[in-house]
Amino acid sequence: MEMRIGQAPGDTRVMMEGISKAFGPVQALNDVKLALYPGEIHTLAGENGSGKSTLLRILGGVIRSDTGRVIVEGVEHDFPNVRAAMREGVTVVSQELSLVPALSVAENVFLGHQQVREARGINWKKTQAACSVILNRLNLDIDTSVPVGTLPQDQQQLIEIARALAFESRVILLDEPTSSLEPNEVESLFQVMRQLRDEGVAIVFISHRMREMLEISDRYTVLRDGRFIDTAPAEGVDSSWLIERMVLKRRATIGQASVTTGAAAPGRVQLVEVDKLRDRSGRVDGVSLTLFSGEIAGLAGLAGAGRTEFVETLVGYRHRESGSVRVLDKEVGGTTRDAVKAGLSLVPDDRRYKSAVLDMSVRDNLLLSSRGAPWVPRSKSQEGAIVRGWVDKLRIKTSDIDAPLKTLSGGNQQKVIIARCLQVSPKLLILDEPTRGIDLGARAEIYEILRSLAAEGLSILTVSSELEEIFQISDRVLVMHAGQLSADIPRAEATEQLVIAAATGHLQ
Amino acid sequence: MSNVGLSRLRMTALPPWSGVLMLLVLLIIVLAIFEPAFISMGNVNNIIRAAAIPVVLGIGMTFAILTGGIDLSVGSVLAFSGVFLSILAGFIPISLAVLVTLVAVTAIVGGINGSLIGRIGLNSFVVTLATLGVFRGVAYLVTNGKTQTVDPGVIVTALGDGNVGPVPGPLLVMIVIGLIASYVLRSTYFGRDVYAVGGNEVAAQLAGINTRSVKMTVYFVSAACATLGGIMSIGRMESAAPTAGAGLELAVVAGVLLGGTRLSGGVGTIAGTVIGIFFLTCVSNALTIIGVSSYWQPIATGVLLIAALLFDRFRLEPSRRAKKIKER
Ligand SMILES: Nc1ncnc2c1ncn2[C@@H]1O[C@H](COP(=O)(O)OP(=O)(O)OP(=O)(O)O)[C@@H](O)[C@H]1O
Ligand SMILES: [Mg+2]
Numbered sequence: 001m002e003m004r005i006g007q008a009p010g011d012t013r014v015m016m017e018g019i020s021k022a023f024g025p026v027q028a029l030n031d032v033k034l035a036l037y038p039g040e041i042h043t044l045a046g047e048n049g050s051g052k053s054t055l056l057r058i059l060g061g062v063i064r065s066d067t068g069r070v071i072v073e074g075v076e077h078d079f080p081n082v083r084a085a086m087r088e089g090v091t092v093v094s095q096e097l098s099l100v101p102a103l104s105v106a107e108n109v110f111l112g113h114q115q116v117r118e119a120r121g122i123n124w125k126k127t128q129a130a131c132s133v134i135l136n137r138l139n140l141d142i143d144t145s146v147p148v149g150t151l152p153q154d155q156q157q158l159i160e161i162a163r164a165l166a167f168e169s170r171v172i173l174l175d176e177p178t179s180s181l182e183p184n185e186v187e188s189l190f191q192v193m194r195q196l197r198d199e200g201v202a203i204v205f206i207s208h209r210m211r212e213m214l215e216i217s218d219r220y221t222v223l224r225d226g227r228f229i230d231t232a233p234a235e236g237v238d239s240s241w242l243i244e245r246m247v248l249k250r251r252a253t254i255g256q257a258s259v260t261t262g263a264a265a266p267g268r269v270q271l272v273e274v275d276k277l278r279d280r281s282g283r284v285d286g287v288s289l290t291l292f293s294g295e296i297a298g299l300a301g302l303a304g305a306g307r308t309e310f311v312e313t314l315v316g317y318r319h320r321e322s323g324s325v326r327v328l329d330k331e332v333g334g335t336t337r338d339a340v341k342a343g344l345s346l347v348p349d350d351r352r353y354k355s356a357v358l359d360m361s362v363r364d365n366l367l368l369s370s371r372g373a374p375w376v377p378r379s380k381s382q383e384g385a386i387v388r389g390w391v392d393k394l395r396i397k398t399s400d401i402d403a404p405l406k407t408l409s410g411g412n413q414q415k416v417i418i419a420r421c422l423q424v425s426p427k428l429l430i431l432d433e434p435t436r437g438i439d440l441g442a443r444a445e446i447y448e449i450l451r452s453l454a455a456e457g458l459s460i461l462t463v464s465s466e467l468e469e470i471f472q473i474s475d476r477v478l479v480m481h482a483g484q485l486s487a488d489i490p491r492a493e494a495t496e497q498l499v500i501a502a503a504t505g506h507l508q
Numbered sequence: 509m510s511n512v513g514l515s516r517l518r519m520t521a522l523p524p525w526s527g528v529l530m531l532l533v534l535l536i537i538v539l540a541i542f543e544p545a546f547i548s549m550g551n552v553n554n555i556i557r558a559a560a561i562p563v564v565l566g567i568g569m570t571f572a573i574l575t576g577g578i579d580l581s582v583g584s585v586l587a588f589s590g591v592f593l594s595i596l597a598g599f600i601p602i603s604l605a606v607l608v609t610l611v612a613v614t615a616i617v618g619g620i621n622g623s624l625i626g627r628i629g630l631n632s633f634v635v636t637l638a639t640l641g642v643f644r645g646v647a648y649l650v651t652n653g654k655t656q657t658v659d660p661g662v663i664v665t666a667l668g669d670g671n672v673g674p675v676p677g678p679l680l681v682m683i684v685i686g687l688i689a690s691y692v693l694r695s696t697y698f699g700r701d702v703y704a705v706g707g708n709e710v711a712a713q714l715a716g717i718n719t720r721s722v723k724m725t726v727y728f729v730s731a732a733c734a735t736l737g738g739i740m741s742i743g744r745m746e747s748a749a750p751t752a753g754a755g756l757e758l759a760v761v762a763g764v765l766l767g768g769t770r771l772s773g774g775v776g777t778i779a780g781t782v783i784g785i786f787f788l789t790c791v792s793n794a795l796t797i798i799g800v801s802s803y804w805q806p807i808a809t810g811v812l813l814i815a816a817l818l819f820d821r822f823r824l825e826p827s828r829r830a831k832k833i834k835e836r
Pocket of ligand 2: 053175409410
């Protein structure tokens with residue numbers, strides 16, 4: 001490590017200097033620099049909208065910078081597209097996965113790759129063999145002929161990395177690779193990253209989870225508001241060092257911000273009753289549950305326990321096989337429309353597939369669940385006031401509420417979705433992995449908002465893979481295992497051990 | 509490098525139909541210089557009248573394509589609607605027949621296309637390809653293949669070909685329908701739902717939108733537009749031919765896509781559709797003036813359709829483009 005610090009720029013694998021990029025009036029990057037050395041995991045830290053993805057997209061050839069130089073292994077490049085960057089050994093694995101679900105693993109890994117092409121088309125046998133070799137390197141044991149869409153999230157993530165390896169990438173840019181992974185999946189991704197680093201690959205890593213950053217990084221670069229703030233090797237960097245540099249002064253108290261879980265008020269009412277809910281696929285296998293006003297319930301469980309399926313059945317997205325849902329003693333119908341009307345609102349777990357309409361404006365996205373009669377004119381000025389209210393309240397970073405949602409950074413998109421659900425004043429707000437991709441500061445703010453909503457009598461159900469998050473905000477911990485509720489514990493009695501036992505089915 | 513950034517910025521800042529508008533203006537200027545006859549009052553009048561029916565159909569088509577679907581049955585529905593009206597006109601006064609046709613044909617066609625696609629969830633391309641055949645066939649059957657002469661009366665003539673005061677009737681129809689459609693898409697919840705369904709259907713559904721009913725409704729809208737087109741064509745031809753509007757779906761889809769509506773849904777405007785169809789109409793009108801055989805017209809339309817798709821492809825921001833290319 002120490003040896004690298006004094007190295008001449010000639011030893012860098014990638015050198016970015018004076019990078020600036022504006023999107024219309026928004027200066028996303030302003031004179032930013034980044035140096036990547038061979039065999040390091042380099043964490044790019046910064047708040048939502050600080051320019052991390054933009055910097056990686058420039059390096060990966062997805063977009064071009066306005067000014068600045070990109071030097072890869074001593075040669076200056078201006079990558080016109082992703083392919084050109086890949087040819088030079090630089091691959092970006094974007095915030096949203098870009099695999100083709102219907103194609104097989106092997107096809108995805110070698111998409112667009114020259115070597116597998118032969119005179120008479122593509123040699124799939126050879127490709128599959130080559131693919132297996134790469135998957136072995138990643139300790140992935142999967143059939144290369146199955147469609148990628150059928151694989152779990154973490155394996156899809158690794159297949160994106162396999163793709164990078166197929167192109168012999170020496171620089172791999174991972175934009176929030178862990179945001180959609182379960183904790184154990186994160187661990188296996190980290191193993192692969194370490195292994196690649198030891199083989200000499202330079203890896204850029206982005207995450208909003210402090211623990212992950214501190215665990216995996218060899219070096220840090222911090223961005224704030226599109227500017228380069230600092231860079232340092234891992235030695236001597238701790239969470240306060242990072243927070244100090246990432247966060248603007250006004251929010252410097254974040255590290256300490258802890259939410260006090262209020263004991264549920266005595267006057268609480270039964271808001272929602274779920275009785276033996278079962279979906280058609282059998283992934284939700286008879287869940288009964290009562291939720292009270294003024295209470296935040298955290299739903300824990302392992303991947304595949306059926307948590308997402310449960311909440312999606314609750315709001316009518318998945319077909320109900322049997323069972324009932326009642327809100328304030330009134331039966332709720334089986335469509336999403338019925339659920340929203342009855343006051344059940346869901347922030348889904350997967351932004352790209354389930355919640356963001358990227359080409360639609362921030363305004364329309366934010367108000368997507370709100371509606372009047374279908375043919376009644378919408379009042380643009382009234383809407384504007386509502387939307388701007390949320391933009392201020394959640395500190396959504398956007399230059400124009402009529403700009404398409406895709407112009408916002410990932411975390412800010414998520415805030416828009418949360419606002420969408422809050423805007424309909426639900427009785428039960430369900431959040432499936434609500435803070436996915438949201439920075440530390442905003443996360444604390446969202447917890448505070450949830451807390452105050454609960455105090456106003458709302459019932460909140462959050463699904464989270466992070467036990468920490470569950471313990472931090474819940475009044476009551478629910479655990480699912482194999483499609484059923486395996487524990488329902490008051491916060492005061494919930495311990496990590498107890499929850500894990502319930503999640504693995506070892507609780508009677 | 510900065511130049512590239514700038515031009516890309518401009519591309520995204522302008523409305524999606526600005527490209528085809530520029531082409532249209534360019535075409536008009538070039539033709540005005542080399543074929544002054546093109547901008548004579550008479551010819552402009554011709555172009556407006558020729559564009560009116562495809563524009564009306566294109567407006568309906570825009571709704572369908574915005575949800576990520578397509579309605580290939582519009583040309584056949586136009587013929588069916590005309591034949592329906594011509595038969596009805598034998599029994600009841602023409603003005604009443606027009607109303608009954610509008611309601612009945614819209615209900616029949618929209619009902620069939622809409623429930624198969626919206627309710628049952630069948631593929632819109634296949635369903636409307638089938639109904640393209642069905643309604644054309646019905647039009648042949650009930651007329652026995654013969655063109656029916658109709659006395660269109662003042663109202664239908666005004667809609668299809670006549671003047672209202674100094675203004676061509678078809679122009680008024682276009683303007684009224686266009687303004688209504690544009691208003692619906694921009695300023696009603698239904699319009700927003702149309703974009704949402706095409707942009708991300710799962711997200712729309714999870715947000716509480718009844719996506720089935722939105723998809724169903726757009727085929728009613730398209731059916732209504734095609735039915736109106738059939739009535740206008742009677743005003744124009746003073747007869748109802750079972751062959752009317754054959755192949756029209758090509759020009760209509762091409763115009764909509766040229767106008768910047770994305771084939772996969774979620775992006776597009778009525779203004780773009782109107783401009784796109786006017787562009788195609790001007791091209792075919794110009795070919796006629798220059799004296800090129802009319803057989804070239806579908807070829808020109810087809811080529812322009814592919815050009816529109818290519819243009820759309822390359823207008824996409826590079827990240828999307830990369831993804832799309834990967835998807836091939
Ligand atoms: N295509 C675009 N058009 C307009 N503005 C954009 C575009 N892409 C990014 N921006 C803006 O640039 C800024 C930086 O965005 P970027 O996506 O790089 O942030 P980020 O650091 O990755 O944030 P996050 O942690 O939320 O993913 C944001 O203010 C964003 O709104
Ligand atoms: Mg980002």
